[in-house]
Amino acid sequence: MNKWKKWTLRAALALAALVVLAGAALLAGTLLAERKMNRQIQVNVKGVALRSDAAALARGRYLYASRGCVDCHGKNGAGRMFLDDGKGLRIAGPNITSGPGSVTVRYTAQDWERSIRHGISPTGRALMIMPSEDYNRLTDDDLASLVAWVRNLAAASGGGPVVDLPPPVKALYGIGLIPDAAEKINHALAPAQPVAEGVNLAHGAYVAHMCIGCHGANLAGGKIPGGPPEWPAAADLRPGAVMARYANADAFMKMFKTGKRADGSAVQVMPFTSLSEMSDTDVRALHLYLSNLPAKSGKP
Incomplete structure (x- = not known):
């Protein structure tokens, strides 16, 4: 067998091995996902007050x-x-x-x-x-x-x-990457205590909790968990990154209401059906809070 045939055979065997390994990993991840979906989670709660006032x-x-x-x-x-x-x-x-x-x-x-x-x-x-x-x-x-x-x-x-x-997304969920x-959630945390509603840092921090599902616990952004591959990464909301576009609360509010940046380009993926309904106080408090977060590493 000449060298070309030997190389071709080895490459084919290596490719076949990779396909088998990928299939095995996909199957294992899928099985782990099924187990994970069916796991039992015990959290004791007192129950919400059922009001109608x-x-x-x-x-x-x-x-x-x-x-x-x-x-x-x-x-x-x-x-x-x-x-x-x-x-x-x-x-x-x-x-x-x-x-x-x-x-x-x-x-x-x-x-x-x-x-x-x-x-x-x-x-x-x-x-x-x-x-x-x-x-x-x-x-x-x-x-x-x-x-x-x-x-x-x-x-x-x-x-x-x-x-x-x-299947690939399910496997990623199974192995914990999604x-x-x-x-x-830290299920042991006590409920948040009320803060004064207004354009202040405490209220801004309270409002910002609605952002962490996409932007992450530290609001540094990144790939949105479980989102399609074509979705852009969630923006880094710390100073020194995307917030530089919104130097004042008015510009930030306009983006929330219109879904567009100052240059007229559309912001992708953001849930503007909901964000456009936020009160001026909530949006201004959120802008204040984001503007006062620790700066992105390497930025002033």
Whole structure:
């Protein structure tokens, strides 16, 4: 056998070995994902206060509209398909009204708290598509208000969650490279304490918790967990990075309202259906807080 044939044979064998190894890794990751999805998570909670007063409903309506709930569950709470890349990745939020197909119709006070704050279903499994890391630090009053509004939504027909993951994504979840919310959360933390609402750092920090699901716990940005490959990385929100575009709160507010940068280009992926509903106070407080974070490494 001449050298060319030997080289070709060795290359073919090496390629075959790589294919076998990749297939084995994919299978192992998928099996780990199934086990992970079915794991039981025990978190003791006291349960949210089930309110129906006018103040709670008004606050809850605002939170539902401005904190991302609409993007996954729809304005009427009946659920919606919010991600379908045409390549096998399909994700839909479930119906959370009291109508046919609801997943919350039998929720107890404890179920509401575990689901929203901890990303855990009434059966003790992780809620795959619930970004509870964004809501874990809600105060008791805000959690109660949000639940009050959801329970007040008109009954509508809808369906359960859809979580269709391509095998590579499922494998990455299985080996821990794409964590679910229940993995990210420190379940032992006590609920956040109320702070004075206003354009101040404390309130800005409170509002900023809604950003960590995409931008990370330190708001340094990076690849959005579980997002399609074509999605851009979430921006680094620390001084010295993208916030340089928004030197004042007015520019920041305009971006939230329009979904566009100062140069007119569209900001991709951001949930502007919700962000555009945020109050001036919340947006200005958030801008103040982000502007006062420790600067990005290597920047002034």
